[in-house]
Amino acid sequence: AQSVTQLGSHVSVSEGALVLLRCNYSSSVPPYLFWYVQYPNQGLQLLLKYTSAATLVKGINGFEAEFKKSETSFHLTKPSAHMSDAAEYFCAVSPPGGANNLFFGTGTRLTVIP
Amino acid sequence: DAGVIQSPRHEVTEMGQEVTLRCKPISGHDYLFWYRQTMMRGLELLIYFNNNVPIDDSGMPEDRFSAKMPNASFSTLKIQPSEPRDSAVYFCASSLWGQVVFFGSGTQLSVL
Numbered sequence: 001a002q003s004v005t006q007l008g009s010h011v012s013v014s015e016g017a018l019v020l021l022r023c024n025y026s027s028s029v030p031p032y033l034f035w036y037v038q039y040p041n042q043g044l045q046l047l048l049k050y051t052s053a054a055t056l057v058k059g060i061n062g063f064e065a066e067f068k069k070s071e072t073s074f075h076l077t078k079p080s081a082h083m084s085d086a087a088e089y090f091c092a093v094s095p096p097g098g099a100n101n102l103f104f105g106t107g108t109r110l111t112v113i114p
Numbered sequence: 115d116a117g118v119i120q121s122p123r124h125e126v127t128e129m130g131q132e133v134t135l136r137c138k139p140i141s142g143h144d145y146l147f148w149y150r151q152t153m154m155r156g157l158e159l160l161i162y163f164n165n166n167v168p169i170d171d172s173g174m175p176e177d178r179f180s181a182k183m184p185n186a187s188f189s190t191l192k193i194q195p196s197e198p199r200d201s202a203v204y205f206c207a208s209s210l211w212g213q214v215v216f217f218g219s220g221t222q223l224s225v226l
Contacts, residue, residue: 036217043118043205043217044157090157100145100169100212104157 002027002093004074006105014113019063019078021108023091026072033074034092034102035065044090050074052096061085086112118218120206126224132194135221137206138187145212148181148191149205151220157205163189164212196225 007022025031032051036044048059055067061084065076074091091105119138127133139146148160161171166183174181178197183189193200201224207217 034214041219043207043219045217046214049214100162100164102147102159102215106156 002031002095002101002103004033004091004093004103004105006089006091006108008108009106010109010111012111012113013081015083016080019076019081019085019110021076021089021091021110023065023074023076023105024072025074025091025093027093027095030069030096032094032096033065033067034094035059035063035074035076036090036092036104038088038090038107040087047076047089081110081112083112083114086110118206118208118216120204120218120221122221123219124222124224126226127196128226129197130195131225132192133196133200133223133225135191135204135206135223137189137191137218139189139206139208140210140216141187143208143210143216144186145209145215146183146189147205147207147209147215148189149207149217151203151205152201160191193223196223198225201225 003026005024034049035047038044048057050067058064063078088107088109090107092102094102121136147162151157160173161181163183181191203220205220207215209215
């Protein structure tokens with residue numbers, strides 16, 4: 001079975017500061033991992049995905065995440081926060097080979113302080 | 115491509131009424147998913163289809179919920195009768211070969 005845990009339901013950073021959103025996964029097999037972003041009143045948009053290739057994955061809007069098997073983590077980072085990054089971020093896991101069964105974390109709401 | 119299209123965007127109804135949510139997946143996608151999002155339970159997968167065939171409906175809360183996919187370009191999620199606890203945002207999503215899942219903008223359902 002797969003699951004993800006997102007540490008911190010709310011994260012606040014100053015504009016220009018480092019963004020770090022934490023995600024730990026549990027999986028009996030090597031998983032696929034995803035980060036999605038949800039802006040208010042919108043659906044989820046894929047930021048990036050890990051599918052067993054390079055462990056450092058670059059996504060849209062300057063975000064990246066590193067798959068660390070030893071730590072069962074897939075934390076999302078961005079060097080410099082922008083006001084437009086304020087949103088809710090979801091980590092998700094699926095079995096390898098497909099996203100038929102995406103299991104989402106509970107989400108982390110990012111606030112960017114001017 | 116227009117993306118996954120859901121209708122209506124908002125639905126307000128009274129307890130006991132039938133509610134039908136509609137979804138048009140991205141053209142060519144062979145997987146379609148229905149998710150529900152609430153504050154209490156987060157994002158839950160209700161059911162998904164592959165090539166119009168329901169594959170896993172274990173997330174459907176109870177018999178009041180039903181989903182159909184009569185063709186590759188259309189799906190419905192029906193709640194009959196609706197209850198206040200069904201109030202949530204319902205997302206439809208689609209993917210190709212079960213890879214990246216693309217979400218619609220959701221239907222905000224309020225059952226009074």
